Amino acid sequence: MAFFKIPNLVIILLTTVIFTIFAFTADRFLTLANIENILTGYSFLAIIAIGQSLTIMARGIDLSVGSTVALAAMVLFDATMIFELPGVFAILIALVAATAAGALNGLLIVYLRLQPFVATLATLAAYRGIVYAISGRQLYPELPTKAVTDPWIRWLGDFFDVERALGLGDFISLPWIPISFFILLIYAIAIGLLLGRTRWGLNLRTYGGSPEAAHLAGLKVNRLVISVYALCGFSAGLAGIILVGRFTTATEALGSGMELTAITAAVIGGTRLQGGIGGVTGPVLGAFLLGIILIGLTLLEISQFYQQILTGGILIAAIGYDRLIEKRKAV
């Protein structure tokens, strides 16, 4: 995995430098509460970014992840609040819905031969429409003000007290780690194994590097592409249920615009837009780097609007850097 080393090294250095700068310039940056904030606010995003990087590795993109987040969240909300299903089942149904949404993207791309950009732009709108249509908050006037109470779902938004678990509460003060961060760790390891240690992962990298080569080697390319988008949908679904746990409700506008952040995180994490090159650590680091920058700027009281400009700027810079390396290689 020689090619993972260099982009990750750059991003680790960059993260360290930016973290240090904020630690000195922003007052409340180096506090436990803020570290908790970054972990809570960006673990779920890292999960989406992992899924996104898979589609980018397959020479595609998934613009519908934001809507899929909302879809999973709303399905979960409905299942637990309207149908009063036990949390485990509700979570399962929500994840299935998100995976199906992803698989549908894959089917559109493979069988209707749509450009991934076009197919997922269409489903971005369509899935968001479904969210509004099935929203329990619209259908039942009493629901918007009610909070989700199911312990399973609440647990997703919970924190883990490291000090108490270690019995060190009296001696040192450590941040409380959100459960979502642990979910991210487990998920990253699982996808990492899938990418690095299975035929599926190698086939994905082959396809991304040369679809022609994959086809000529007799790989089942269609199935591969559909599975990649299904997994991306699943990732967005995972993020969606985590957000329900955190907010104890689901809103119709949840996750809108999140595709941009996820793509940015994947790309600054070294996922190459031309396909074939990417991994798990990159997008995760990318997501947290983005988190550190955006939260740091908030603490410096720089407005939300500038932050959006900055996110776009970072994406352009990351792609520009990628191209620069490509160019230098080609010479």
Add this chain to the structure above:
Amino acid sequence: MVDALAALNISKSFDGFIALNNLDFTLQSGEVRALVGSNGAGKTTLIKILTGAHAPSTGTISINGKQLPGGDPAAHISGGISCIYQHTSLAPNLTVAENLFLGNHPTNRFGLLDKKEMKRRAQQLIKDNETDVSPNDLVADLPTVKQKEVEILKALAANSSVILMDEPTAWLSFPEVQRLHDTIRRLKKTGVTIVYISHMMDEIFRVCDNATVLRDGKLVWQGSVAETDRSSMVQHMLGDGGQDTSNERNERRNEVEKGQKTLRVSNLSRENLFSEANFSLYQGEILCITGLIGSKRSELLQCLFGVAQPDKGQIFLHGIPQKIDTPRLAIQLGIGLVPEDRRMQGLFLSHSIEENHVAASLGDFVNRGLFNRKRVRTRAQDTIRQLNIKPDDVKKTVGNLSGGNQQKVLLGKWLETAPDILILDEPTVGVDVGAKNDIYQVLQAFKEEGGAVLIVSSDVEEVQNIADRVLVMANGKLSASFDAQALSHEELVAKISGESVNEA
């Protein structure tokens, strides 16, 4: 003895067009067989059928007596046929070891990739075949010849007994070609059967045992290369032509060299493609550049039309040196280029005849910022009549026309720009005889009105038919020009195939 590869009674047609006609293609174990033929002869179709990319319309394919299903790439690979394509079919972002076992990676008992085993097997294969690569090398970092060697190893890793090589030396330098040939000879000793597809006569005579020549989807000659020579091989490829040298045409040609020099090319070179190209093009003549495919003629044309830039040398138009750096400028300077691939480079297939017709001269149809559709229609209708385009309806979508009519639309588009110099790259490939004649007539008329025509053509018959003067290009080098009529068909063929013609 069972044939290593037996493809019997193979036919293939696409929408009524017969690409292969009842072909038998059998090979012995350890044989190196050349497969030759000009464009459209059916080589590509045969390769695709052998690799399982296409299913044959009729016929069977068997390896060592075992029949393959046809039309199933994975089954053909596991059945023992591999193909090394002209363009690499390796994934550049993977390592050598990962590429060697594409689609068939070793796994351990948990279903996870067994990277150790993969590396060990790769190492063994590299050692057995004396290849100078490491299993951990990234394919993108390897030079082209090593990539070819990795592809051969990949074929061996799949236990292939038959390896097809499609123009394997197209991107290789001379010493690299030697290396590849050494590899082929070594494989031959181990009983691997090789089909060597190439336009390079030199290479065929150096490395192949036997040759099969295809023309128009039929087998026209098969035999040992030791018992034939280049000229007769090329003759088989190109067919009999040039016999109908009519006197009338001879008379028409005697105007040559009386017109003015419109284009002069001096020492034009592009690295690794062509070098030191020198020639002049006169008003009122048709100059043909002929040669085998891969002799870099199209690349030369691209420099004349501003698609690519030469490294060295100059282009003079009417005696003035010009730096043509964009096609737009070339058009302004009065040059038109009818490219080789009309579907990809020449036409807007989903647009109508009239829209295609004016695509290169839109400016002429705009009046005070508004587009004069009526004039477009009249002009397109004129051209349809002049070029005998069928159907004669300006609204017809170009993609649905036959090859010949598409070519006429393309030609009409460039005539509409009223060029001084018309450049055509393989103007009649895939064009039927009737349309061919129409095109020749239009070119003659253009020339008689004082236009200069430069044609790249691999079709000897065509060259003899229409050229006033001929240049031969071989491996990026141009010969001196000679009068097409002064040469017999055989002499021209001999020049193309790279033999020096005897004075006698």
